[in-house]
Amino acid sequence: MLAPASMAPDLGDNGGSFASPDMALLPILVYPDPRLHTVAQPVAQVDDALRRLVADMLETMYDAGGIGLAATQVDHHLRLVVIDVSEDRDQPMTLINPEIVWASESKKLNEEGCLSVPGIYDGVERSTAVKVRAQDDQGQERVIEADGLLAVCIQHEMDHLKGKVFVEYLSLLKRTRIQTKLAKARREALRT
Numbered sequence: 001m002l003a004p005a006s007m008a009p010d011l012g013d014n015g016g017s018f019a020s021p022d023m024a025l026l027p028i029l030v031y032p033d034p035r036l037h038t039v040a041q042p043v044a045q046v047d048d049a050l051r052r053l054v055a056d057m058l059e060t061m062y063d064a065g066g067i068g069l070a071a072t073q074v075d076h077h078l079r080l081v082v083i084d085v086s087e088d089r090d091q092p093m094t095l096i097n098p099e100i101v102w103a104s105e106s107k108k109l110n111e112e113g114c115l116s117v118p119g120i121y122d123g124v125e126r127s128t129a130v131k132v133r134a135q136d137d138q139g140q141e142r143v144i145e146a147d148g149l150l151a152v153c154i155q156h157e158m159d160h161l162k163g164k165v166f167v168e169y170l171s172l173l174k175r176t177r178i179q180t181k182l183a184k185a186r187r188e189a190l191r192t
């Protein structure tokens with residue numbers, strides 16, 4: 001997820017200081033890539049290969065100025081999400097096999113953006129607070145209570161694991177406009 005200016009922590013330049021030579025930036029799928037609609041499979045084992053993917057996803061997220069990234073977005077169809085909503089970009093969270101065990105009835109409209117839908121921000125209604133059960137990168141199960149930006153981000157990223165992109169909450173008219181805009185941006189990028 002990309003936070004719009006109104007919600008965003010101060011992201012600075014990027015998270016370059018986090019990077020190490022062992023990590024790699026992963027290509028991010030861009031809407032309406034059909035692979036974004038793949039339903040993710042549960043992670044069977046939290047091992048070094050998975051931790052490597054987590055490290056690469058965090059580097060990719062920081063590099064792109066995002067506050068959340070789902071494995072789906074980098075074409076790995078596993079129930080895995082990384083998030084960092086901290087101002088200093090130094091509190092990475094890894095959610096493996098996340099399940100929402102409680103969501104508040106109270107909802108709020110928040111402006112959201114997404115690394116897979118560059119340049120587009122729009123309002124989505126989400127529960128204001130959630131409880132999520134997930135494993136961390138050591139395979140330890142824990143329950144996270146979230147509100148504010150973290151709650152929004154968790155719901156946004158978990159939608160990706162279901163194959164859902166936030167623009168699918170918007171009207172058909174808006175989605176058509178977004179697809180036209182992204183297609184135009186792609187054509188312009190090819191020309192330069």
Ligand code: NI
Nearest residue numbers: 001114115116
């Ligand atoms: Ni997203």
